[in-house]
Amino acid sequence: MMNYKEIEEKEKENAGRMFLYVEEEKLVAYELSAFMLKQLFPQLRLFMVTASEECPLKLLKIVLPFELALENTDYPLAVSDYYAEMTSAAIPESVRSALKRDFELYKKKMFE
Incomplete structure (x- = not known):
């Protein structure tokens, strides 16, 4: 179960x-990771979810798609025991x- x-x-x-996680046989990303992926792959859908009834935390x-993550050579995967990371060395600091700043503004607007 996801924490x-x-x-x-x-x-x-x-x-x-x-950062990417496997959840119910799907590859997912949350928050800044999700926002960055949306900028890189505009065809993907970014949405807000509530973690659970017990934890009313709202997350982007x-x-x-697994194929997109596995076949993408611009942002290769580095895998650990708990998550994978699409390496972003190709993205300048x-x-x-700027993406982190834009994410904060985007999320703030989502909660207004």
């Missing part, structure tokens, strides 16, 4: 990386900072 609170904390510390989420 959404841990994901939220990891994403708060995220400095422009794209995107579902990424200035762009990552």
Whole structure:
């Protein structure tokens, strides 16, 4: 089962990386990771979800087709025990900072 609170904390510390998780046989990303993927792959749908009834935490989420993640050579996958990361070395630091700022503005607007 996904620990959404841990994901939220990891994403708060995220400095422009794209973390992916397997959830119910789907590849998903949350928060800044999801926002960055939407910028890179505009055909994907970004939406808001509530973590669970017990945890009313609201998170941005995107579902990424496995093929897109596996076959994409611009952003290869690095896999660990708990998550995968689409490496974002091709994205300059200035762009990552701008995306993080844009994400904060986007999320703030979503909650208004």
